[in-house]
Amino acid sequence: xxxxxxxxxxxxxxxDEVVIRQQAGVALYDGERKTPFVGGELVxxxxxxxxxxxxxxxxxxxxxxVVLIEEQSGSWSKxxxxxxxxxxxxxxxxxxxxxxxxxxxxxxxxxxxxASEFFQDMQAALQRKDWLKMPTVDSRGKKxxxxxxxxxRQIQAKHDEADKNISAAFxxxxxxxxxxxxxxxxxxxxxxxxxxxxxxxxxDETIMFKSHxxxxxxxxxxxxxxxxxxxxxxxELAKQLAEVLEKPVQDSGGILALTxxxxxxxxxxxxxxxxxxxxxxxx
Numbered sequence: 421x422x423x424x425x426x427x428x429x430x431x432x433x434x435x436d437e438v439v440i441r442q443q444a445g446v447a448l449y450d451g452e453r454k455t456p457f458v459g460g461e462l463v464x465x466x467x468x469x470x471x472x473x474x475x476x477x478x479x480x481x482x483x484x485x486v487v488l489i490e491e492q493s494g495s496w497s498k499x500x501x502x503x504x505x506x507x508x509x510x511x512x513x514x515x516x517x518x519x520x521x522x523x524x525x526x527x528x529x530x531x532x533x534x535a536s537e538f539f540q541d542m543q544a545a546l547q548r549k550d551w552l553k554m555p556t557v558d559s560r561g562k563k564x565x566x567x568x569x570x571x572x573r574q575i576q577a578k579h580d581e582a583d584k585n586i587s588a589a590f591x592x593x594x595x596x597x598x599x600x601x602x603x604x605x606x607x608x609x610x611x612x613x614x615x616x617x618x619x620x621x622x623x624d625e626t627i628m629f630k631s632h633x634x635x636x637x638x639x640x641x642x643x644x645x646x647x648x649x650x651x652x653x654x655x656e657l658a659k660q661l662a663e664v665l666e667k668p669v670q671d672s673g674g675i676l677a678l679t680x681x682x683x684x685x686x687x688x689x690x691x692x693x694x695x696x697x698x699x700x701x702x703x
Contacts, residue, residue, distance in 0.1 A: 425506045425526070429470060429480035436550070438466045441541045445532025446471065449501075451523025462528060464542055466550040469504075481506070481526070484551055491539045492527075500535035502528040502542070641688075654701050664688055 426448075433439070446462040448455050448471060457479070463470040472478045487505040494500035505525045530538065642660050647653040661681075668684060669676050686693050 425485050426479040426481050429478045431478065433465065434467055440464045440466060440545060441538055443530060443534040443538050447529040447531060449527035449529060450521050451525055464538060464545060466545055483546055486546060489539065489542060499529045499531045502535060502539050504528065661685060
């Protein structure tokens, strides 16, 4: 009843079935009886044991039918073997390689070595019982996709996530620009109140307060949206730059490098950055 536990098999593995070990030069014994299955390759997977012959005939034994295995050491005249004890067939319609057998075990004869390693891996596979486990799923309950299609979908998912992050970043930038406009409006309002209540403030207090406002940057920068992109824009821009750069130029002895001018202007303008070309045209 042993060799009828082996069935003819295809080359395709089952879902989630993984190859563990391969060993060439293996013969199969039906109990103590020799069989025609000699000199083939034995393959252990997480679910089954496959034997493939020289002529590519292939048979398999499912690990769920194995009760226990034993290791038999070899000698100078005998090859090392693994004795595989199996259960009786549960399916009456089951048709094995042989219709029937008087034995309840099969012997795997390793004529090219490798019996001990194969025995250890097979014992571990029997203990794990991977064939009883459900297919691997991710945290959302979907089967993990493999292959090119799965990789492409994963890449697309990453791109979608990046697009969301970029959109969120631009939303934050828009909010920041709105806040900057509010700060400009506040500075204008304070400046206007200073003019209206100039008599109640000393000159020193007025100068100090205005210096604090200037340290925040240009309160109302000249922009193309307000003056266009022609001569008027560059003329107004030149006036504003002259006001902003007057004190730094004086502090530096009347000379200021163009790179310093560019950095100081853009730092003062905040979000309304000035291009090198516009800076050159207005100077």
